[in-house]
Amino acid sequence: MGSGKVIWRLSIQGGNESMEEKVVNAIQDEYPDDFSWCYGCGRLNSDGHHFRTGWDGEQTVTIFQPEEKHMALPGFVYGGIIASLIDCHGTGSAALALHRKNGHEPGEGTEPPRFVTASLNVEFLKPTPDRVPLKAVGTVQEIHPKKWKVSAEVFAEGAICARGEVVAVVMPDSFLKK
């Protein structure tokens, strides 16, 4: 338990070496198809952001490269995208934590629990530069067997740009439209 699940990958860009960070085993990769349509994090939503959340030791990590269109003003990322990142990072982190509590890790192929967002709070600390990957780092706390709190910090080039909190609850059965 608690081993890192984020790797560093070496890539060559324009002749310069640079490090690219990537989540290997993401919880969203293991949701059943019916639950994989989320515009934020669903692997089957071809127009979505495809946020992917995994463990990095005892913390959770989601990495996202905004597109140019996701701007507030030229040069800076739109706050709604940062809020979306924190939202899906929160539900993904809660799913990771309950899955681990149940004895499982992403990558094993065991169907994980799913969560929905009860509340989302975001503090925007400074303008967030575009064209660099954003990294959300989360700490998960159980406040009830079906209700988990995720505190998140969002970094760009190592500098904190936003801080947030998600309260996520286990998805009620009624949420899936028949």
Added chain:
Amino acid sequence: MGSGKVIWRLSIQGGNESMEEKVVNAIQDEYPDDFSWCYGCGRLNSDGHHFRTGWDGEQTVTIFQPEEKHMALPGFVYGGIIASLIDCHGTGSAALALHRKNGHEPGEGTEPPRFVTASLNVEFLKPTPDRVPLKAVGTVQEIHPKKWKVSAEVFAEGAICARGEVVAVVMPDSFLKK
């Protein structure tokens, strides 16, 4: 001051009469080009949501029809889209309120003040149905000449689905990249 700026428009859809609500004079229509690129509410961002916020008496209103791709699960709207709606509804509402305090209304052609989001809180009250317009209704409160609080409720088919709060601050000059 305080006259309604939202009209009801009659349209014919599939032989059935239905009412379509539309904001006529939106604050975002009057931002200068340099400030009209926001993915949420910028009129020049061709890929964005084009949220438009106007007065309805003493309250502010933003109406948005999510696209099918903006789903959490089939049938329900993604929370990040609702958070984005509340975010831009908040900054737009603050801009409307300070513009009115300065003696102006959207539609006059006077350049309005612009705001950025300091914090965003969203409570998701129930799954939000897709394929119907969402209506954010806001109440604005001045807490400092440069800092305004906007309380918002989001409705779908008359039912409240989410509640939020935005603290918006007058955009610092440094935000515009030279």
